[in-house]
Amino acid sequence: MSALSRQRGLSRSTEDYLKTIYELETRDGAAQTSAIADALAVAPPSVSGMVKRLSDSGLLAHVPYRGVQLTQVGRRTAMRVLRRHRILEKYLTAKLGYDWDSVHEEAERLEHAVSDELIERMAMALGNPEFDPHGAPIPTKDGTVAVPEVTSLSEVPVGETAELRLVSDKDSELLRYLRSLGLRLGVVFEVVSRQPFRGPITIRFAAPPQDEEVVGYELAQSLGCVIRGDEVG
Amino acid sequence: MSALSRQRGLSRSTEDYLKTIYELETRDGAAQTSAIADALAVAPPSVSGMVKRLSDSGLLAHVPYRGVQLTQVGRRTAMRVLRRHRILEKYLTAKLGYDWDSVHEEAERLEHAVSDELIERMAMALGNPEFDPHGAPIPTKDGTVAVPEVTSLSEVPVGETAELRLVSDKDSELLRYLRSLGLRLGVVFEVVSRQPFRGPITIRFAAPPQDEEVVGYELAQSLGCVIRGDEVG
DNA sequence: TTCCATGTTTAGCCTTAACTAATAATATTG
DNA sequence: CAATATTATTAGTTAAGGCTAAACATGGAA
Structure with missing residues (x-):
């Protein structure tokens, strides 16, 4: 053995x-x-x-x-x-x-x-x-x-406010990058714009400095969000 | 690999x-x-x-x-x-x-x-x-x-007061038995008697109820003690 | 429908780390 | 000092879990 x-x-x-x-x-x-x-x-x-x-x-x-x-x-x-x-x-x-x-x-x-x-x-x-x-x-x-009920950031409609709830743990480079953008679990933001053809998505954080950030479509696909209002718990 | x-x-x-x-x-x-x-x-x-x-x-x-x-x-x-x-x-x-x-x-x-x-x-x-x-x-x-400077309980002279400092971690049965006798690290006791021909050793705990316990020679050999007075740190 | 690309499995080999049985070296004792 | 007992090593096998190269399925395109 x-x-x-x-x-x-x-x-x-x-x-x-x-x-x-x-x-x-x-x-x-x-x-x-x-x-x-x-x-x-x-x-x-x-x-x-x-x-x-x-x-x-x-x-x-x-x-x-x-x-x-x-x-x-x-x-x-x-x-x-x-x-x-x-x-x-x-x-x-x-x-x-x-x-x-x-x-x-x-x-x-x-x-x-x-x-x-x-x-x-x-x-x-x-x-x-x-x-x-x-x-x-x-x-x-x-x-x-529990199967997590989340929506990809790539599918959150413009104008909606959402909270980041789930990311993959596999790629540590990516996780460091997310942190540098301020994208931690629980962070709340509004989707400001979405470019067509799987283009980048602009978000604005709800918290005080209300910074805007742009994230690529691929990346946005891997971020699980809950839209405010659809919220259960 | x-x-x-x-x-x-x-x-x-x-x-x-x-x-x-x-x-x-x-x-x-x-x-x-x-x-x-x-x-x-x-x-x-x-x-x-x-x-x-x-x-x-x-x-x-x-x-x-x-x-x-x-x-x-x-x-x-x-x-x-x-x-x-x-x-x-x-x-x-x-x-x-x-x-x-x-x-x-x-x-x-x-x-x-x-x-x-x-x-x-x-x-x-x-x-x-x-x-x-x-x-x-x-x-x-x-x-x-640091090489631990301890004396086997089996070699502590009668009348001396010693402190238990080192036991083997290998045998969990034994460790449970020691605990049941009150033999934890740091416990202080006096050697009351030692039977000849690798016979059992009687100790009396220094702490309040001052219970006496008898331990076999083999077991005593595996208990590392420091004799009070020889104490360094 | 045949052919080809893609994806899967088989065949055959390697390394690690275990085993048993047999052999060899060392130690002990008469 | 020889015979025996102890201990160590070699030989040969096994199972996991990898690998490459070759054969085999399957499904899409000509």
Whole structure:
């Protein structure tokens, strides 16, 4: 049992595959071999090999040439890994002074080494948070997540006021850039203009200096917002 | 590069071997193949194989059939792992409510996954502690450790008053038992009697109820004490 | 409908790190 | 000092999890 990661008995790789497949599945509806390979930075044949092992152990269902789906067991495992990841991110930022652009990498390694006990202790110390530092919902202990109800900034109509609620934790360069623009979670702004043909979007912050900033369409697509008025909680 | 553990580029196994060899070297003067195998719960041929790899990478010097010694590089690496382990133990007990009998296992896994940055942040949050929860000195960032100046309880003369300063973190059963006897770090007691032929030792706690307890010789050997009067710091 | 691009899988190889069985070196003891 | 017991090493296997190169599906365009 060379690279096994403690009590759960699943290797680091196994956990990474399950987590990635879960994310692709919820984003794209299905997980293609090449998408998994891209996300994990491995070659496609490595994915085929692992998919074989994982479906042999009942963690996912594989239709050759068609893609992959998590089984019940696989999904539960993925959720546990995701919970560990997000609690870790929250803990590191809240208690140890990490910034939102540097936690991902650290959590990525720790999520395979921490025990469930440690995660629950951290969650307790944090008051059982519902969201990680990037706005992603933290799965509960029993494996349920709220699907976040957000609108891409790229789809917020001109004139509306919105609040930034969700960003991706993957690209730390991008996160640093967002921070430099003043785009932190919870910040409120109005959409001033939107150029056509997927052009840039201008926003004005609601808070005092009321600065304007221009963000590219691609970037705007990756920013999850809640429009003021559609607000639920 | 299957099971490599992040930036340092050393696998989990590699780090475990180096740490174990360091501990054996300082305890027994040298590290025998079979002692390493015992400590890591692997078969002796596995040790021979790893020793080959490690000495090929310049982390230790191996004289066949004679044993093994860390090189400068190997020792520095071992110290970094040990620092990570002990800071983790201290952090988990001080900040997350772990007891001294349950931290070892957790730290054993985490020590291979945490970054040096995280360890330094934890150390900072703890006020740069010098000792872990079992009394073991924490190596500094530059790789130096104080050799603890303690006497086995088994060698404290009758009539002397001593303070418990150091216990092994390895056996959690034992640690629970010690706690149940009231034998925590810093506790002060007098040696009331010592039976001959490696027989049991009776102590009386200095603190109010002044209970007496009897501990076996073997156990007493593993308890590091400082005799009151010999006290330095 | 055949052909081609794209994407997937198979075949075959490598490294790490474990194992067992067999052999070799060292230590102990009669 | 030889015989035996202990300890270490070599030989050969296994499983995970990567890789490249080659073969195989599938779906869109000619």
